[in-house]
Amino acid sequence: MRLRNAALAVASAVALVLAVPMSANAATGDFLYKVGPVPGVPAGIADPESGKCINLPFTTERDPGFAPENFTNSTATVFLGFDCSGDVFYVMNPGKRLGDRLKLRSVVFS
Numbered sequence: 381m382r383l384r385n386a387a388l389a390v391a392s393a394v395a396l397v398l399a400v401p402m403s404a405n406a407a408t409g410d411f412l413y414k415v416g417p418v419p420g421v422p423a424g425i426a427d428p429e430s431g432k433c434i435n436l437p438f439t440t441e442r443d444p445g446f447a448p449e450n451f452t453n454s455t456a457t458v459f460l461g462f463d464c465s466g467d468v469f470y471v472m473n474p475g476k477r478l479g480d481r482l483k484l485r486s487v488v489f490s
Contacts, residue, residue: 405430406427406428406429406430407427407428407429407430407452407453407454407456407489407490408427408452408453408454409426409427409451409452409453409474410424410425410426410427410451410452411424411425411428411448411449411450411451411452411456411487411489412424412448412449412451413436413445413446413447413448413449413484414445414446414447414480415436415438415439415443415445415446416438416443417443418446418480420446420447420480421438423436423437423438423445425437427452428452428487428489429489430454430489430490431488431489431490432488432489433463433464433486433487433488434486434487434488434489435462435463435485435486436484436485436486436487439462439484439485444460444483444484444485445483445484445485446480446481446482446483446484447477447478447479447480447482448472448477448478448482448484448487449476449477449478450472450473450474450475450476450477451474451475452474452489453474454474454489454490455471455472455473455474455489455490456471456472456487456488456489456490457469457470457471457472457487457488457489457490458470458472458482458484458486458487459484459485459486459487459488460483460484460485461485461486462485462486463486464486464487464488465486470482470484
């Protein structure tokens, strides 16, 4: 009986150790957007961390990013506000491209 409990405990510990590193991964691929006045300057982030809000580099209060392209393997939720705040957001599936009219300053990946 004790041997079975010990074996179960060891197997559970091994499964936990192997599962944890796989749960905190980064999205694979590039998330592209443009900054500055239209037509804009290309910018982007590569292999972004999943589950973490990312304020997009080179975006400002005056000039938000626009024309996002999600070439990652994860769903991206883009926000008009910094720090993934505000009621204005859009969910982008992998491979989705949006036009110049969509403005964004932050993103979080699934």
